[in-house]
Amino acid sequence: MKTETISWRLHSNAVISFFRATLLTITSASIIAIHLIVIANQAASYFYISLIVALYAVILMFSIRRYFKLRTNGQFISVHNEVLSVPRFFLKQHLIPLCEIKSIERFFNSKGIFAVIIGRINKSSIIIERRTFESSGNFEDFVRFIDKSVAARHPLSPSEDVAALTAKREAKRFSLSAVLGIVLFLIYLTLVSSNISEIRIDAIEHGGLIKETLTAHDFYRLASSFFLHYSPLHLGFNILALAIIARNIEIILGNVRFVNILFFSAASGSLLSLLFSPYQIVAGASGGIFGLFGAYLLVSLKYQKQLPGSVSVPVRILAFAFSLQILLDLTSDGVDVFSHIGGFIFGFFYAWVTLFGSTATEASKSSFSELCAASAAAFFYIAGLAYFLVQFAIA
Structure with a gap:
């Protein structure tokens, strides 16, 4: 039996943002490591610096390869077999069974909802921003889908407790x-x-x-x-x-x-x-x-x-x-x-x-x-x- 797949295309700029964040992280970590080695003034400092530079080059090449692959194939948030798939640039994608989602919280600015936080039972939450979607319509459709999914599985969700605490935080x-x-x-x-x-x-x-x-x-x-x-x-x-x-x-x-x-x-x-x-x-x-x-x-x-x-x-x-x-x-x-x-x-x-x-x-x-x-x-x-x-x- 064929299972329906629902997907929402992400904006191409989202891949660029992920790539920049990854590049900034590995560059900063490498610079800090090299700085610590230099101030330690160890005899084998050149060896360790060369090792860090080589590791940096390998990670950088992997990131560039990953970047062009995602740019070519595109990126989607999708739902298949009751599992929500949220892609990530450098790590494996999030695979979230819909039954694990306990709440969805909205964050607003002058243009409306700019991000949502998907709360999971006994697991860390995931933040998803509107700008990562190809269009605002895609993002709003995604939010409505998650809302319906949470309401269908947890009729009291978002519960009064969740709503009250969210309002208190905001x-x-x-x-x-x-x-x-x-x-x-x-x-x-x-x-x-x-x-x-x-x-x-x-x-x-x-x-x-x-x-x-x-x-x-x-x-x-x-x-x-x-x-x-x-x-x-x-x-x-x-x-x-x-x-x-x-x-x-x-x-x-x-x-x-x-x-x-x-x-x-x-x-x-x-x-x-x-x-x-x-x-x-x-x-x-x-x-x-x-x-x-x-x-x-x-x-x-x-x-x-x-x-x-x-x-x-x-x-x-x-x-x-x-x-x-x-x-x-x-x-x-x-x-x-x-x-x-x-x-x-x-x-x-x-x-x-x-x-x-x-x-x-x-x-x-x-x-x-x-x-x-x-x-x-x-x-x-x-x-x-x-x-x-x-x-x-x-x-």
Whole structure:
């Protein structure tokens, strides 16, 4: 029996865009690798540089061959045997059974819909832009088809939970995570040493947290240590983590619970670190960020099928990322692994307790006691930072 195939032709410029992105990626990676080899000043640097150049040439030739093949044959998004096929330039095409699609979300500009995110059950989402299609009509026809497919298989989709969370995301303009990232960056610039590669030692001495500082009643260090980072790499990783997960936690759990998880996880991680590593100086926002990570894992476990694609990350990816990070912590020198573990545990169990019996749309409804706790935590951390900056300026 012949099965009908439905297809939508992509614009020829889409292939050019894919090719440019691939070329930019491999060129940047090669330049960075060569730069690292040169500054390492190894005896065999010429051999390694030649190897990288040869590898770059091979990948480039493969990309050019792939580019001309796609330009000649054309590109299509198609549906065959209830499977959606979405081509990619460099990797294998996405093959998505229609029964796995749980939602389709739209993003608008002045000309109408400019992109959609296709959310999948227990798998990462896929973004598809209008400009990749040969015509706007093709794109709109594709969106209508996916809409009908989702509605036929999931009569309640897009569910009230998905619709409400999507609307909340689109309406939210102010971002605490973005403000926090800017504050961390500005503080590092203020306290950075002359060579910019590390923070000033006296800043760590005045604001870092060790066991003796708490016994001396310098409790402000529990707050000030959160804002201090040893190096641009340390700061960069934390800001990157904020950009990846913190925004989604804000949307799903709301600002009050976001603040509670961030600051109380940071404090829990710091105290656990002092318990098991009393002579290590605690500094950085990693404990709080790992708390957000733990809360995100619980949210994904609890609401995986309710969350819209734009704020949903598969549980296995989160679990793998956490396991990999802990493995790196255990095998690296100078990393405060206990702070990470303590923050993660608090964030996970805080989300578990507060979200018990709640649906996805109720997850951001915090209690009055949570609001009081968030206000107290925010005041303590801001006051602790201000006190540290004054003491540091006087010294």
